[in-house]
Amino acid sequence: MSKSNAGPRLPRAKGIDMATYYSPRDCAKRARHLILSEFNQKIVDEFVSILGMREEFEKFHVPIPNKVVMYGPPGTGKTLTAFYLANVLELPLVLVRLDAIIHNSHLGETGSNIRKIFDYAGMFPCVLFLDEFDAIARTRDNNDEVKEMARAVNTLLQCLDDFGDKSIMMAATNLEKDLDQAVWRRFDTKMTYSLPDKGKRQQYIQILIGEFQCDEAAITEVSEQLEGCSFADIEQIILKAKRKAIIERQPLQRRHIQESCDEYKPAAASS
Ligand SMILES: Nc1ncnc2c1ncn2[C@@H]1O[C@H](COP(=O)(O)OP(=O)(O)O)[C@@H](O)[C@H]1O
Ligand SMILES: [Mg+2]
Known part of the structure; x- marks a missing residue:
């Protein structure tokens, strides 16, 4: 269009x-x-x-x-x-x-x-x-x-x-x-506007994960870890993680998100 x-x-x-x-x-x-x-x-x-x-x-x-x-x-x-x-x-x-x-x-x-x-x-x-x-x-x-x-x-x-x-x-x-x-x-x-707090990060990660299977404990842990990330950073990280899960034909796991974090390295979360 x-x-x-x-x-x-x-x-x-x-x-x-x-x-x-x-x-x-x-x-x-x-x-x-x-x-x-x-x-x-x-x-x-x-x-x-x-x-x-x-x-x-x-x-x-x-x-x-x-x-x-x-x-x-x-x-x-x-x-x-x-x-x-x-x-x-x-x-x-x-x-x-x-x-x-x-x-x-x-x-x-x-x-x-x-x-x-x-x-x-x-x-x-x-x-x-x-x-x-x-x-x-x-x-x-x-x-x-x-x-x-x-x-x-x-x-x-x-x-x-x-x-x-x-x-x-x-x-x-x-x-x-x-x-x-x-x-x-x-x-x-x-x-x-400000960077999301832990609760908002968790809420957003839940939304982004959507119908992908992922255990709750992992989400909570990741939300904690992504302190200093913007919503846009979190979105990029979770998308990356989903891609990893898809190519492995696996459910979304903590390590997918972890790897994505390491690769994405948003400025605030890298140190
Ligand atoms: N508050 C938010 N709630 C949900 N998604 C968000 C939020 N902020 C950013 N995002 C995600 O990040 C992307 C970029 O955000 P954007 O609105 O362009 O940020 P800004 O204009 O503040 O720089 C959005 O398209 C959305 O996918
Ligand atoms: Mg903008």
Whole structure:
């Protein structure tokens, strides 16, 4: 299926699409098994409830929230949350990697390219997801191309202010403190992501193992061992282990996971 044919024509820079369009159905496929902290789950649930009560909010003249910023280490579910929300809200997702836009813009065009993206997302209700958000929102005075970035940030601020309430805007960043305060203030919903604790690791490993047979004690032990791993690391390790089990035509065993850990060596778990 051609994604670019599924929505209005995507804006381009130097002949390359500046965004990727995912239909609600694409989002549904990707959004399975999101594990959130209780805190974030509550935020998401409340967000969804509010969007289902638009009229009530209008009646009381209380603006509805529609700008979410997510921050935390890589592989903890920020991108997945964007797909999840798009799926729950039955909206298409427009995914933009801001670092790519900046990199791919001629000097002086970063701002206008950002505007093109917002214009595009303004054509239909959607979730506009700006990934690698820190690429632009970094404090204005710590960048090489200071003026270019200052202009781009100003454009971004305007775009955020003009963003209609029929759509949702989401942004993800690995850094919290480098974000421009003026940008930061524009968001009505903030979510922090962190590496999974033992309970969450165990829960996730259970899900990943799925219908493969594996003894409980091994899962508990592995969950302990994978301290410091992100969800994405754990996913890679368990997939690797499953492959080993399949080629050996064996049930999934502790040693498969152990070997996978040794081979994968996620930064945090290797020492
Ligand atoms: N909280 C989570 N719950 C379930 N799976 C996750 C979670 N975080 C990451 N993953 C797995 O790792 C992959 C990469 O995660 P992603 O959402 O892109 O992380 P981030 O955007 O925070 O860097 C996901 O597609 C999913 O398979
Ligand atoms: Mg991501």
